[in-house]
Amino acid sequence: MRQHTRLIRSAVLATTVAVSLVLVTGSTLAQSYPAKPISLIVPFAAGGPTDIVARTLAAAMSKPLGQTVLVENKLGAGGTLAASYVAKAAPDGYTFLIHHNGMSTAPALYRKLSFNPLTDFEYVGQVVDVPMTLIGRKDLPAKNLQELMAYVKANASKINLANAGLGAVSHLCGMLFQKAMGTEVTTVPFSGTAPALNALLGGQVDLLCDQTTQTTQHIKAGTVKLFGVTTKERIRAMPDAATLNEGGLKDFEVIVWHGVYAPKGTPVSVIEKFNAALRTALKDPAFANRMTDLGAEIAPDAKQTPEGLKSWLQSETQKWGPVIRAAGVYAD
Numbered sequence: 001m002r003q004h005t006r007l008i009r010s011a012v013l014a015t016t017v018a019v020s021l022v023l024v025t026g027s028t029l030a031q032s033y034p035a036k037p038i039s040l041i042v043p044f045a046a047g048g049p050t051d052i053v054a055r056t057l058a059a060a061m062s063k064p065l066g067q068t069v070l071v072e073n074k075l076g077a078g079g080t081l082a083a084s085y086v087a088k089a090a091p092d093g094y095t096f097l098i099h100h101n102g103m104s105t106a107p108a109l110y111r112k113l114s115f116n117p118l119t120d121f122e123y124v125g126q127v128v129d130v131p132m133t134l135i136g137r138k139d140l141p142a143k144n145l146q147e148l149m150a151y152v153k154a155n156a157s158k159i160n161l162a163n164a165g166l167g168a169v170s171h172l173c174g175m176l177f178q179k180a181m182g183t184e185v186t187t188v189p190f191s192g193t194a195p196a197l198n199a200l201l202g203g204q205v206d207l208l209c210d211q212t213t214q215t216t217q218h219i220k221a222g223t224v225k226l227f228g229v230t231t232k233e234r235i236r237a238m239p240d241a242a243t244l245n246e247g248g249l250k251d252f253e254v255i256v257w258h259g260v261y262a263p264k265g266t267p268v269s270v271i272e273k274f275n276a277a278l279r280t281a282l283k284d285p286a287f288a289n290r291m292t293d294l295g296a297e298i299a300p301d302a303k304q305t306p307e308g309l310k311s312w313l314q315s316e317t318q319k320w321g322p323v324i325r326a327a328g329v330y331a332d
Helices: 002-032 049-065 077-087 102-109 145-154 169-181 193-201 212-221 268-282 285-293 306-327
Strands: 038-042 069-073 095-099 121-137 160-163 186-189 207-211 224-229 255-263
Touching: 038 049, 038 077, 049 069, 049 095, 049 121, 049 212, 049 255, 049 268, 049 285, 077 095, 077 102, 077 255, 095 121, 102 306, 121 169, 121 193, 121 212, 121 268, 121 306, 145 169, 145 224, 160 169, 160 193, 169 186, 169 207, 169 306, 193 207, 193 212, 207 212, 212 224, 255 268, 255 306, 268 285
Parallel strands: 038 069, 038 095, 160 186, 160 207
Antiparallel strands: 095 255, 121 207, 121 224, 121 255
């Protein structure tokens, strides 16, 4: 009996020591973190919309963290290569992922996915919401959305609609546009938004649905023709630009949202510190002004939290999954 009691006491003592070590280690990590530069992985090409957000954010987050946040571009497989890389990275607080809607569409687009967006990551918070714009080559005959829809229906076999690749938000936006019009056109996938936009600027394609972070400067310069923004309300960056909803495509809304993720198992203390730096960065005037200039909106406070991002990802996954499966569109 005494031996049994001693065993119980030893087990309790061992558990207490283990818990204490975890608490001390976590506390020490929180105090010393970060001790070296941090990698922020971007799934898309340098100079693209997500890259622009990432680099502006990295500069703003480096201040409160006291360490450099380095942006690394890991392209391939519609963003899933980068996501898979981060999912398998060491959960030590030095590798993070910034990704857009692709995190919510990947489970439906890829029948063989090496990670699960809902279970293989820790969530840091949402960053910005970026409206999209439906734009056309500058010499397209149509002057507004109504004229464009009439022109497309009359010349459907001749119209080319570019996108940044199968499963990209520009592809999904284009799918919704065709569905809303009730007319199908020829879609032309590119390896990213930059080459798709270049093709439009060069007149090789007719239409493109792309983010304001990429298109605002061209719209203001008159090198492309704007037919509407994809938000339900007009945006501050271009208050004179009508929405597609106003133009006749009722309830048409596509917003590109960006979130920050860490490998599963990253210590809570690290997530809390990185999230605090994120929220500080989102209030940085340089970051906020840059995003406003590009037509992007800072995520609401409730979405800047780990819980807010996780909840939003779940709802977006439920929203896009049925749409993609119904269309029978797969990226693998």
